[in-house]
Amino acid sequence: MTQQHPPRSHAIRSRVRSYSRAGGRLTDAQTRALERYGSRYVIDVPRADAIRTVDPAFRLAPASVFGHVGLLRPLIVEVGSGAGEAILAHAAAHPGVDHLAVEAWETAIARIVAGAARLGLRNLRVVPADAAQLFATALPVGCASEVWVFFPDPWRKPRHRKRRLVNITFADSVARVLRPGGVWRMATDWADYAWQMRDVLEEVSALPEGVEADSTGPYFRYPDAGARADLGSDTAEEGSPGNGFDPGSPAGVRGGWSQRYEGRVLTRFEDKGIRAGRTIRDLTAVRTGEIWVAPRRQAVAF
Ligand SMILES: C[S@@+](CC[C@H](N)C(=O)[O-])C[C@H]1O[C@@H](n2cnc3c(N)ncnc32)[C@H](O)[C@@H]1O
Incomplete structure (x- = not known):
């Protein structure tokens, strides 16, 4: 018999x-770690319609979460922390x-909660x-000094590439969340995704199409545009x-790779990539x- 789904679940799927x-x-x-330390470390997120979705009305104020309203402390937001190796080490x-x-x-x-509790982290x-x-609506504009995306799920098959996190739409949300001078750091061991990230950075560091140079x-x-082309x-x-x-960007540029970010400890994913003989690109x-300004670009498929 065919399984019946309420109409909403199709939207979610x-x-x-x-x-x-x-x-x-x-x-x-x-x-046990979640039961014991969840209330200390895990932020309660009102959902839109399903697990991990975010109610568009939800506003997350990092300063009040950390209990120092009025102080502008540096804030690092890591997307897809996995077991938390990088962010736990940095926070400690x-x-x-x-x-x-x-x-x-x-x-x-x-695992992140267990690690934070073990290290007694308050930050x-x-x-x-x-x-x-979360980036599109809930985090305040200009709240973060850094955004990290390290070894995001590569979605290797061509038919799955639309699931990759890093695209023009996400770059716009990162721009929304970063302070002026704030840094967006990425790393991947998957060449094809590195080139996609490079193409995204090239596009978002150029003037939007049709915009006069003196208006906005x-x-x-993208300071390392074209760097280390032979990597x-x-x-x-x-x-x-x-x-x-490197097949080159749509603009014909190869490379665009930074030196390895020294603030990142070697995570299991990076180690796995190195062992498999893949090149790590930052x-x-x-x-x-x-x-x-609220979206002025349309998403493009990569
Ligand atoms: C391949 S793992 C990498 C983990 C970690 N960054 C590292 O280097 O070890 C990618 C992680 O990103 C998480 N993830 C993927 N998309 C996400 C999203 N849109 N929001 C939050 N987490 C996401 C996955 O659940 C997974 O834990």
Whole structure:
């Protein structure tokens, strides 16, 4: 017999998500960590219509979450923290910086909470939400000094590429959330995704089409545009989808890779990529002082 779904569940299924799982079976220790420390570390997010969605009316004020309204402390927002290796280490080493880990997967959320409790962190919270929605409406404009996207799910198959997090629409949301001078850091071990990220950064650091040079500027500077064009070409293998020669951007530029961000500890995902012989590519963009205006670009498919 055909399974019946209420009309709403079809809408939920048809939403493009960059994560493959939200729920998950927790170990006893993870369940205990959430029970014991969840109220300290996990931010309660009102939902729109399903797990990990964000009610568009929800506003998350980081300063009040961390209990220092009126103080402008640096804030790092990491998207897709996984087990939290990078953000936990950074938070422990930088007590004067606030950290938000945005994560969709329950098991990962529990691991970050357990880690934060073990380290006794006061400068980290976990936001259990789809970052694409959270960035678009809930976080205040200009609240973050850095946004990190390290080793996002690569969605390798061509038919799945529309699920990749980093696209023009998401870049606009990152511009919304970053302060002037704020830094967007990305890294991936998947060449094809690195080139997609590079193409996105090139596009958002150029003047929007049809806009006069003296009326408004781009939201980002891309200081390493075209840099290290040969990175990984020595390890490229014919026909390998995970490593390859840079095909060049739509503007014909190759490269665009930053030096490895020294504030990132080696995560399991990065290690796995290195062991598999893949090239790790870092990308960096800097938010300009241009005032953010609600979407002036349409999403384009990559
Ligand atoms: C491949 S893992 C990388 C984890 C970590 N950054 C690292 O380097 O080890 C990607 C993570 O991003 C999470 N994720 C994917 N899309 C997301 C989204 N839209 N919002 C929040 N988390 C997301 C997934 O649940 C997963 O834990």
